Amino acid sequence: MEVERRWLNHYPPEIPSEVDYKEKPLFTYLEEAADIEPEKTALHFLGKELTYQELHESSLRFANGLVSLGIEKGDRVAIMLPNCPQAVIAYYGILLAGGIVVQTNPLYTERELSHQLEDSGAVAIVCLDQLFSRVAAVKEDTSLRHVIVTGIKDYLPFPKNLVYPYIQKKQKPYILVDVQYGDTVHAFKEMLNKSHATRIALTIDPKEDIALLQYTGGTTGPSKGVMLTHSNLAVNAKQCSIWIYKHRVGEEVVLAALPFFHVYGMTVVMNQAIMTRAKLIILPRFDAKQVLQTIHKQRPTLFPGAPTMYIALLNHPDLGKYDLSSIKACISGSAPLPLEVQQKFQEVISGSLVEGYGLTEASPVTHCNFIYEKKVKGSIGVPWPDTEAAIYSTERDEPAHVGEVGELMVRGPQVMKGYWKQPEETAAVLKDGWLLTGDMGYMDEDGYFYIVDRKKDLIIAGGYNIYPRDVEEVLYEHEAVKEAVVVGVPDPYRGETVKAFVVLKDNIPCTEDQLNQFCRQHLAAFKVPRIYEFRTELPKTMVGKILRRVLLEEEKAKEQQAEEQKVQEI
Structure with a gap:
């Protein structure tokens, strides 16, 4: 399937559409860094x-x-x-x-x-x-x-x-x-x-030899080992360094708050830093105050993170005491970035916070907004160099029209070799070089892509398709909401209905009625949550990605318990 790469019309001259990756083992970049700048600081860890x-x-x-x-x-x-x-x-x-x-x-x-x-x-x-x-x-x-x-x-x-x-x-x-x-x-x-x-x-054959088995989160079934080659990983780190083209090789400082055992932190933070001979500031875990102190003292220039990290920093009571102006670029991944968070965080740094998109099976990044040029609100941006993307209509079984929602497909040199010892699972998601992502989205006239939600997270209430992200974006716009996630729960009349889990900001009271009125002002009636549950925290991965799956499992357990109670009463 051939696609029209209309997004290339927006590429700045500094970003090539195709790159010579000089195929070589991933560890070669560490060897080269040690040869070119042996005395340069590579790692900083709590003073060491x-x-x-x-x-x-x-x-x-x-x-x-x-x-x-x-x-x-x-x-x-x-x-x-x-x-x-x-x-x-x-x-x-x-x-x-x-x-x-x-x-x-x-x-x-x-x-x-x-x-x-x-x-x-x-x-x-x-x-x-x-x-x-x-x-x-x-x-x-x-x-x-x-x-x-x-x-x-x-x-x-x-x-x-x-x-x-x-x-x-x-x-x-x-x-x-x-x-x-x-x-x-x-x-x-x-x-x-x-x-x-x-x-x-x-x-080492970079294109064939596996460098990494990265296991998926198991959100859609048993965790699978994704086979990523030396070339997959090196290419994606190179694509990242090309995207941040104003950063200077050998002169940058990268903050490593994302865990290296997550493919996002591994590629965009660790591998990319070593490929560009940057100084890597390592934190053993994310702690908002420690991150603020580290930025203030160590002056990192690049801070890849997850939305919950930026949210935690924005809501820290001591935020105003620290100078974050050294940060020139932040790439947000692992979960959708709320617009309110993006806008507010850019006000406290001197650079740009942009949303990207990826998945373990693609090493992981395939899309990102431009850091120094035009950014489109709500969009995951455009495909990286040498990366193709298309939207496929699951209803008509053919490529979707511009603006039509369908499943996102990607193809490029960063796409995995397959799943470890699972040829059937591999065949189900790799079609003629195209990776079926399982994410629903659309492309606009300019070639910018938008994710509306995972195919499996779609809520169907009364025959209407409801994408959780649409509702979550509105909830994040409320001044009292710190974190929010939306799931579909069983409903005897509508089939499913919308339930919102909400964490409020400290010292800003809010009631269910107030949230409900706010949502009714900004959402179609069928999208408005029917149930709200306030919590002090939400379950998250180490990267800070909210675990929607855990909340769904809790709801299923409650439903089962209720059914058992009914049986006992009978």
Whole structure:
């Protein structure tokens, strides 16, 4: 299927429509950075700094350490770490050893961890000492042969590295673990100290060899391993650096508040920063006050994030005490960016906050608004270089007309190789090179794209199609609303009806009636929520994406409980 790439008419001269990516392994960019600017700071972590030469040498030592444990090309090695220098060293070390990275969320339960390790066939894992007991509990049921353990203190500066264990013991004594090292359990720092910083001879085919198994969130079924090649990941990081064309190679400072174990943080933050020889300011987790303090002191120029991060900063009581003017660009992803949030956050920084779009299966970014040129409200922007996009009508089974809602399809060099060991699932979403995203949207006359919602999130009430994002945008415009998410719940008359979960801003009271009146002023009657539930917080992923699925599961549980109660009464 050929498409008219009308969005290219709006590309500025600085952004090419096609790029020569010089196919090479992803780790090559770290090697080049260490060769060109060895003494430049690569990582800053709570006061500790590593140069590009130190980062490269540590990654080589880790790679050789893996080889000494019997790790071979194509073996899967899992990383279960928060943002820290070890996460970057392990990531590039695995690739330098010819292995395949399996990113694992540190918050996973034993059941979730076991599924991912079993499915990937990971033979080794790098984990935090605090998480060791969880890994040990599932080790015998998986293919794991080796566990490599590290701690936050391993890369803290003096004297923080000495004080940290005592603070940890006092504040969280329940998470302290006495790790018993041996033939299959290894200390991260000791492993590096025993290994050589020499390059391992191996041949990598960037377009065919898998660099990463990134597991989907499981929002539409069991979590699947997305196979992303060296080329997929390198291309997407390159596309990102081209999009931010005013940023200067070797001179930027990137704030890493997004977790590296999420594909968005991995590509747009970590890989993109190393590709452009930027200084990467690493935070182990998102804490609004710490982020404000870090921006004020470290002066980052690029801050990729998620909408909930920007919302938290805007609503922090001390926001006015900090200078955020160093930030020149913010790219928001992982969830829809409310217009109110975008406009208000741009008022407190010196640069631009734009919404982008992507999915794990595309490494992840496919679309973004222009950072320095025309931005379109409510739009995810236009496709990145070498990326095609089209809207397909699910009703007529043919390409949709301009302005018509259908399923978004994308095609480009960042699109995955497929799902790990799932050929049928792969065939269901990859059609002649086109990736079916499962997201519903439309394209306007100028080639700008808009997402109305996930196909599976569509609410059908009384025969009307209701897209949650339409309702959520209106709720966010209310002065008292801090966060909002909308779901469809069963209704005996309409089939489904709209329920809104709302978190209010501190010190701004609001009632259900007030929200209802506001929505009726700005929405068609059939879209107005019939039920409101006020909460102090909403369930979120580590990236800050609101988990609509969890709320739906809660509603189903309530419905089932009500049905059981009726049966008992009968």
